[in-house]
Amino acid sequence: MFKKLFLNSLIANFFFTNKIFAAESGGMPQLDPEFWISQIFWLVLTFGVLYIVLSKLILPKISANLELRKSQIQENIEAAEKQRESSEAKLIEFDGIILKSKIEAKNIFKDAREKVIKNINSKKEILDKQIDDEIKKAEIEIDTLRQSAPEKINKIAVVTSTEILKKLIGAEVNNSSISAIVDDLVKKNRDKYYGH
Amino acid sequence: MAANPMTQFEVYRIGPEIKVGAFDISFTNASLFMVISSLAILIIFNLGSKKNSILPNKIQLLAELSYSFVSKMISDTAGSKAKPYFSFIFSLFMFVLFCNMFGMIPYTFTVTSHIIVTFILAAFIFIGVTIIGFIKHGFGYLKLFVPSGVPIVLLPLIVVIEIISYLSRPISLSVRLFANMMAGHTMMKVFGGFVVSLGIVGGWLPLSFSVALTGLEILVAFLQAYVFAILTCIYLNDALNLHH
Numbered sequence: 001m002f003k004k005l006f007l008n009s010l011i012a013n014f015f016f017t018n019k020i021f022a023a024e025s026g027g028m029p030q031l032d033p034e035f036w037i038s039q040i041f042w043l044v045l046t047f048g049v050l051y052i053v054l055s056k057l058i059l060p061k062i063s064a065n066l067e068l069r070k071s072q073i074q075e076n077i078e079a080a081e082k083q084r085e086s087s088e089a090k091l092i093e094f095d096g097i098i099l100k101s102k103i104e105a106k107n108i109f110k111d112a113r114e115k116v117i118k119n120i121n122s123k124k125e126i127l128d129k130q131i132d133d134e135i136k137k138a139e140i141e142i143d144t145l146r147q148s149a150p151e152k153i154n155k156i157a158v159v160t161s162t163e164i165l166k167k168l169i170g171a172e173v174n175n176s177s178i179s180a181i182v183d184d185l186v187k188k189n190r191d192k193y194y195g196h
Numbered sequence: 197m198a199a200n201p202m203t204q205f206e207v208y209r210i211g212p213e214i215k216v217g218a219f220d221i222s223f224t225n226a227s228l229f230m231v232i233s234s235l236a237i238l239i240i241f242n243l244g245s246k247k248n249s250i251l252p253n254k255i256q257l258l259a260e261l262s263y264s265f266v267s268k269m270i271s272d273t274a275g276s277k278a279k280p281y282f283s284f285i286f287s288l289f290m291f292v293l294f295c296n297m298f299g300m301i302p303y304t305f306t307v308t309s310h311i312i313v314t315f316i317l318a319a320f321i322f323i324g325v326t327i328i329g330f331i332k333h334g335f336g337y338l339k340l341f342v343p344s345g346v347p348i349v350l351l352p353l354i355v356v357i358e359i360i361s362y363l364s365r366p367i368s369l370s371v372r373l374f375a376n377m378m379a380g381h382t383m384m385k386v387f388g389g390f391v392v393s394l395g396i397v398g399g400w401l402p403l404s405f406s407v408a409l410t411g412l413e414i415l416v417a418f419l420q421a422y423v424f425a426i427l428t429c430i431y432l433n434d435a436l437n438l439h440h
Contacts (some may be wrong), residue, residue: 058241
């Protein structure tokens with residue numbers, strides 16, 4: 001009995017919600033089913049249009065834009081990487097060239113130095129020889145001069161002695177006796193007079 | 197506006213009454229704001245996708261950031277298999293977000309504060325996800341209700357709980373959004389009413405509350421749209437990648 005009444009009231013509630021909530025002025029307008037169908041209709045319409053336009057027209061464009069930008073940036077990065085690699089290779093090549101030329105320069109310097117040293121040495125030898133020859137010549141000259149010097153000096157001594165004696169005594173003195181004295185003195189004191 | 201905080205949720209006809217058979221599909225203020233939100237989304241994203249420059253301008257940046265935000269959200273929660281449903285989830289997120297945000301402008305109507313709107317969206321998602329699940333896994337989709345590693349004794353109970361929780365998904369999804377929007381807007385209206393009734397002397401406290409609540413409601417408007425979208429992704433994930 002009560003059960004039936006309760007069920008009946010439930011069914012009545014379900015069918016007449018409109019009237020029940022309309023009577024209650026302070027209730028929630030959300031539960032008023034008057035515009036439910038309208039809201040469902042317009043929701044499906046607007047959301048459907050939104051979904052179709054977004055999925056068919058707009059989102060593919062945004063996705064393409066993003067992909068394009070990504071690939072462009074990737075390409076740029078790759079190009080930059082390539083350029084960096086080539087510049088690195090060039091740098092290595094450049095270093096090699098510098099190293100090679102440095103070695104070459106060193107070799108050239110060494111060769112030049114050796115040549116110059118050789119040249120100097122040969123010239124020095126020649127000069128040494130010349131100097132030696134000159135010295136030898138001079139020595140021989142000096143020797144001959146030295147050899148001949150005593151005789152000349154003796155002669156000078158004899159002449160001067162006769163002249164001095166002539167002046168002192170006023171008489172001629174025999175040349176031969178003076179020269180004998182000189183010779184004698186020379187013989188005695190040769191080392192003293194002409195010693196080295 | 198009336199002092200009743202629920203007046204703001206009233207739906208009224210704009211223009212003539214349109215009837216198709218027994219159904220009243222008149223253009224209402226709710227319809228108006230659905231149209232405005234959709235148009236705003238379409239205009240913004242159309243402008244944002246028109247030109248493609250390496251350095252994007254502001255509106256293009258906005259469109260592309262939204263795109264990658266939703267795309268990341270989907271791939272994080274539902275994996276790469278959910279890619280075909282990207283457009284739907286994107287539209288859903290944007291629609292709910294824009295409806296919420298337009299509702300934050302004074303004297304506007306909040307479409308998502310009506311249970312019927314959120315319920316239709318949630319029911320569509322629920323039915324769609326269930327169909328996808330059965331198409332992908334056949335009757336194996338029912339394994340969703342039988343978690344692995346559960347003792348045999350507890351299994352009947354767990355299965356019942358799982359079935360109930362699965363069936364309550366559309367209700368929880370729709371009520372969450374609807375209740376959040378309705379509660380927030382009602383509260384703002386109530387505090388606004390206090391400002392008027394307490395006047396210049398005592399009205400400052402509710403006014404400051406009202407300002408703070410506006411900020412909070414803007415956050416909630418975004419958060420609820422996000423939650424709605426991410427829960428859709430999670431349901432989709434259950435249907436696409438059967439883990440149990």
